[in-house]
Amino acid sequence: MTDSLRLAAACLAGKFAGHLSVVLGRGRGETLSGRVILAIDPKAISKLSSGRDIVLVSGTNGKTTSTTNLATILRNFAGEGVSTSESGANMPAGIAALLAQKPRHRFAVIECDEMYLPEMYRKLLPKVVVLLNLSRDQLHRTGEVRKVANLWHDTFTQDDVTFVIDRDDPFLEHSVAKAGHVIRVSFSGRQHPDAATCPNCAAILDWSTGDYLCPCGLGAKFPDVRSDKRLDGPQRNTVLVIEAARLMGAEIMADEAQDLITKSPDRVSDFLISGKQVSTHLAKNPESWRQALGDVTSDQVILSVNARGIDGRDTSWLWDIDYSKLLGKKVVCTGERRLDIAYRLSVQGIDVRVSESFPDAVESCSDHSIQAIASYTAYQDLLTAELGINKGKSGAK
C-alpha cells in the first residue's frame, strides 16, 4: 500500500470507528477514532500535519480554554479557518483524530498534554508553541514538576519554532533555555509555590522581591512583552494567546486585546439542580484550587473531589491549599474522596458536612445561589450526567 493510500484508509476507518463510538454512546469518539488511525498508519500524525501551520498549547492549567480561545481569535482576527479540538482531547490519539477531521484547515491549534509534548513537538513541527504555566498536577503520573521541565528543556533545542511563555514561571524559563526564538511575557513577577529552588541548578531562589534571578543566570533574560501584574490566571493565559495569534498573522489592536483579556474565558459552568443555580469551577490541582477559591463569594459552597487517574490519584495536595476563604461559610463535601477534603477542612476549623452525591449536596443547601468547585472527573460527570440539569456552558466569569 502506498503511503497516501494507507493514510486515507486509516482516516476512513478512524472516522467509522468514531461514529460507531458515538452511536453506541461511548463518548465523543475522538480517542477511539485516533487509536484506529494510528493503528493502521503509525505515521499519520506527521503526515496529517505536513504543510499546515500548527500552534501547540501546553501547560498545567488553562490548556483547553486557551486552545479554544486561540482558535476563535485566529478565526476572527486572521480570517482563517482553524482546525481545533474543543473537547480537551490532548494525547496522541485525540490529536490524530483532530488532524484527520475535514475540512483540514491550514491553521491548526492543538492542545497537548505536558508529558506528550516532546513527542508531538517532534511529529507536528509546530510554528508556535504556547507554554502557559507549570505547577504540581497529577504527581502520580508526572512524578515531579521539575521532571516535566527537564523533559521540555532537553526537547526544545531548535531554532525554527517560536515559543510564547510566561517568563515569571521559572519552570518555563528553564524549559526554553536552549530554544532559539522565545517571546517572553512578564506580569512583573510573582512567587511560584513550587519553585523554592532553581529548576536549572537547584540553588535556593530568592523571592524577596516577588521575582527570581538565579546566580546561574535563570531569569536574567529581558521580557519581550510587559503586561499587567493584576491579571489572574485565565487573563494571563489570554495575554499569551494574543501574542501567539499575532505571530500567526492576526492583527489585534491594543484596545481589542484589552477587551479579550477582560473577557477571558474560564472553566465555570452553571447548572440548575432542584431549582438552585450552582456555579461550578473546574479545579484539579493546588494552583487551580487557589484560583477557584479566590472567586468564591456565596455563603454556601459545595466541594466535589474524586481521585481517578486524571484527577491525580494521590489527594495529599489538598493539604497544600489555604481554605481560610471558606471560614464562616457552610461547606458541603461530596465526590468519591469527600472524606479527604472534609477532614482537611475540619482541621482548618471550617464548618463542614458530607453528602453522598452532588444532587444531595445541592438539596442540603438552603440558598438558591450556590458556588461549587469540582475536580476534573467530578466536573465531567456533572457535564454529562442526566440529573435534570440544564446543559452546562463554559464561558466568561
Next chain:
Amino acid sequence: MSLVIVRLYHDLLGTYGDQGNAEILVHRAKARSLEVELVEVTPGMAVPRSGDVYLLGGGEDGPQSAALEMLKRDGGLNYAAAGGATVLAICAGFQIIGETLPDSSGQITSGLGLVDAHTVYDTSPRSVGELVIQPSRGGLPILTGFENHQGLTQLGSEMPSLGIVRSGVGNGFDKKEGVWHGNVLGSYMHGPVLARNPELADAVLQCAAGPLQAFDDELAQAFAQERRTTLSRS
C-alpha cells in the same frame, strides 16, 4: 510549657502535601487542651534545638539535596534528636535521616544518620500508588498512605520498621516500610500519613507529650476507615 512542633523547610520538602502533618499534630494537641506552638523553619533560619517534634516532608531531588546540606551545616536537628526529640520524616525526608542516599546527581552522599538506613536509586519504574502496611508496634490498626518515590531504602538489621507491607512497595527491601527507632519515625507514606492514620498521629504526639485523653474525632476516624476498607477491597 507549650509543646513545640517544628516544620522544617516545607518550601523545599512540601511537594507531596506532607506539611499537613504539622497542622494535624497541632489540631490534635489543641483538642486535648495542650498548649502548642508551630515553628516554621525556612532556608536561612537556624533550626531550634529545643523543639519537641520535628517534621520533614517529601520533595524533589534538587530541593532534597539543598535541605540536607542545610541540616548538616546547622546541626540543630541532630542535636535535638540526640536529646530525645521526636522526628517524623516522610519520603525524601526519610531518606535524609538515614546514613546514605543519592544526591541530585546520583552520587552517594551521607545523610543525617539518625537511623541506620541506606537509600539507593532504583532503576525500575518509580514506586507509585496506595501503600497498606501492618504496623510493627502493637496498639495500631492497619496503616495506609500513598507512595511516590524512586529511591529504595534498606534498614540496618537492628532497625525496626514502621510496618510490614501488605500492598505497595514501601522501602523495597524485605517487605518493610519505614522505620521506627526510639522517637524517630520515617515513612514513604503521603496522604498526609497523619491525616489518614489518626492513631499514628496520636502515637507521634505521645512520644513528645505523654499519654493523651480521648476526644471526639469522628471525621478523622471515618476517613481512616474509608481508606482501609476501600483498599482492602481492591
